[in-house]
Amino acid sequence: MNETERAACAYFDDELESVQREQFEARLRNDAGLRDQMAAWSSIRELVVGEAEAATSDLADARFEQIWDQVEASLDRPSDARIPSPVSRGLGARLKWLWPALAATAATAVVLFWWSGEGNGPDSEVQVARATDTAPSIAGDPTSPRLDGGFGAPVSNDLQIDRIEFAGRVGQIAKIPGAKGTTTVIWVQEEPQPFDSERSL
């Protein structure tokens, strides 16, 4: 690297003192080749810096996405939680004077119900059981709207396996730790699926 190139590099990196800078700029005005070289360096720098800035902006988005996922994961929201709407709050407030009466009436109704059904205790349980026996074992319909059915998010699982048999080649039991306890995962390696082929005998 000669003296001119060294000065050009220093000028390009903004490392020249003011006097040297003025001298180099005067030289730059008279040297077309030097101007072309500086223009080429500038183009390269813009490309590099532009790429880096673009990468940085993508990284920021990705990082934000990751942080958001973590925030969502850390939220402890039971799926059956219900947020009271402003409408229902307003209605409750408007009917505030009626609550004591409703509570007393409900208590009376419960006592009356208990009293009237007292003689039928166990029989009523049997009737309920028989009535529900007629219901199909499989109650789910995948085409119907998904209802939680009181399940909600799984609680602390604390699962114990008393007996296990694998028909496949390999089986493995693993545990996933979580804020609400561990979840048991059973990995089953299935035998290769048989397939029909004209060549098979």
Added chain:
Amino acid sequence: MNIRRAIVAKFIAVAGIAGVLLIAPASAIASPGLATADLIAASDAVAASATCRVMSIMARKEGGGKIPASLELLRTQLRSDQFAAYRSFELLEERRIVLRDGKGGFAQMKIGYDVKLNLLGRDASRLKLHLRLIAKGSAKPLLDADYSVLDNGMLLVVAGMRDRGRALFAFQCRATS
């Protein structure tokens, strides 16, 4: 108007409280409470039923890494190292199996597996279950297990390859009355 409402409310409240005070002791005297045996029988009837949710999920190694809203309850599990190799999860089907009085429940999952569940027993907080997962066309269950779990607890089973992905099942059972 407000005074009238207040009077009506107080009247109903007084009537209700009076009803509680008069009827409850009367019924307790007429029949000295529910017999203890009745209570035990009722609780036994309740204990012998459970409802299980069975979810079939497809795990694939391609995808954007998002957990769909339908699988939000499994976010922690699906984000764990156990499933780090999989980038997308899709809930294919969700079924309910009602288990009652020792009778087993059965579901044919569209992904190509049959699920058989049986309620073996229950104590105060745990359900004891028998699970069989059978690949379609196979005589022997791929998985045959007895396990006990807390009410509303979940078991995950990762089965074989289907449709360029891995079949995954989530079993969640709760006691029902």
